[in-house]
Amino acid sequence: MNMHVAVIGAGAAGLCATRHLTAHNSGFTCVVYEQTNCIGGTWVYTENTGKDEYGLPIYSAIYKNLRTNLGKENMEFPGFPFLNSKSFVTAAEVLQYLQDYTNHYNLKENIKFLHHVKYVCPKADKWEITSVHLPDNKEFIEKFDAVIVGNGHHNEPDMVDFPGISDFRGKVMHSHSYRMPEPFTNKAVLICGAGPSGIDITYDLASSASKIYFSHRSQELKLNEFPKNVEHVPVVHVVKEDHVIFEDGSKSGYIDVILLCTGYKYALPFLAPECGITIIESKFIQPLYKHIVNINQPTMGFIALPFRTLLLPLIDHQVRYFLKTLTGEVELPTQEDMFAELAQEIQSKKEQGVPIRKYHELKANMKPYMEGLADVAKLEQLPPVVYNIYQVTTSFREKNLKNYRNAVFHIVDNNNFTVTGLEIEEHKEGHSTIQLDT
Secondary structure, eight states: OOEEEEEEOOSHHHHHHHHHHTSTTOSEEEEEEESSSSSOGGGOOOSOOSBOTTSOBOOOOOOTTOBOSSOGGGSOBTTBOOOOSSSSOBHHHHHHHHHHHHHHTTOGGGEEETEEEEEEEEETTEEEEEEEETTTTEEEEEEESEEEEOOOSOSEEOOOOOTTGGGOOSEEEEGGGOOOSGGGTTOEEEEEOOSHHHHHHHHHHTTTOSEEEEEOOOTGGGGSOOOTTEEEEOOEEEEOSSOEEETTSOBOOOOSEEEEOOOEEOOOTTBOGGGOOEEETTTEEESEETTTEESSSTTEEEOSOOBSSOHHHHHHHHHHHHHHHHHTSSOOOOHHHHHHHHHHHHHHHHHTTOOGGGTTBOGGGHHHHHHHHHHHHTOOOOOHHHHHHHHHHHHHHHHOTTTGGGOEEEEOSSSOEEEESSOOOOEEETTEEEOOOO
16 A cells, blocks of 8 residues: 655655655655745745745745856756756756756646645644645645655745844845845945855845945955955944944944845744654754654654755655655664664764754765765665765865856766866865866
């Protein structure tokens, strides 16, 4: 008898889950709940911000000129390559890739579009999901054997509440609502935060803004070349009516807009308390085994929570691992042992000085994490060349923020690749020689 699985979200995570759930002889059936009228999740560009026609928050956080900060070679589902000749692609090209993936595996027939998940609750040995069909506001309740949560984590902005910010006379906004540079023409903008969005938007806005105050703590960033109208400044101490005072006591000139590039909160408003999930400091979802399995309710899995990673390959590994826990091909440890492993991991990160809000950040732990999932679930390991390209991309990005996206990677074999488009020197990664052409 097939297990009936609910999938929440038709972005990359939900689509990958659906692809494996609907594979021939998978042993599953599924229903996918998607709040919008299309697939793609955060990769769907819209100029609309705020609320949609149904009063729900606009999900997309994509801006018009976005290009990926990883090459397509690091952004492919295993077995389904990008067809683009360049490496660093646009958001529209990522969306096209997801649409091609959806069409190739015939996934749309499993998706209920314009269905907002209102409530998820365990009932005996089943899951009860309450959804609302948005066009007619009709409510439906359906039962499932398992739930996959793939609603993403770029939909609830983390708004930093600087002292005095309520007194600011200009505009305060989050990068979630940033779309294009033209509305900021001849304006002075304070950008707070130097994560990927903060850096990219600083470059994007410089073409229109008269002045950009780029507020962050990174000394390494200052070694990169930025446009002349960008000034690196310390972290904000207090906001005044038309300017700010920084932590070192210095102050900005006149500011029109404060743009917060301060990340996002994990949001799971549809989960009933009985699900046994809590969110610590808005950034740490627990208790999860291997960032996936709800230890309190192991037939609930979370996909794509980790960040600073090879996201689409990671999604594929997580999905296939979780499905094998449902079929019994992967035997989970006892609940007691899963809690013990989680506690050990939390303690280890604490000893390394990792704040709890970065618990789901992988970075250097990405490769052992993914290899560990593949080992346990008996999945084909990613070839070393994929990890090598990721490491070299990180190096390029640190040293040449302005131009690193000009690099084009050419995979030679499972260990080696060449690069064109940048003036670079020959590198070696472990035992793999990386041939770099200019």
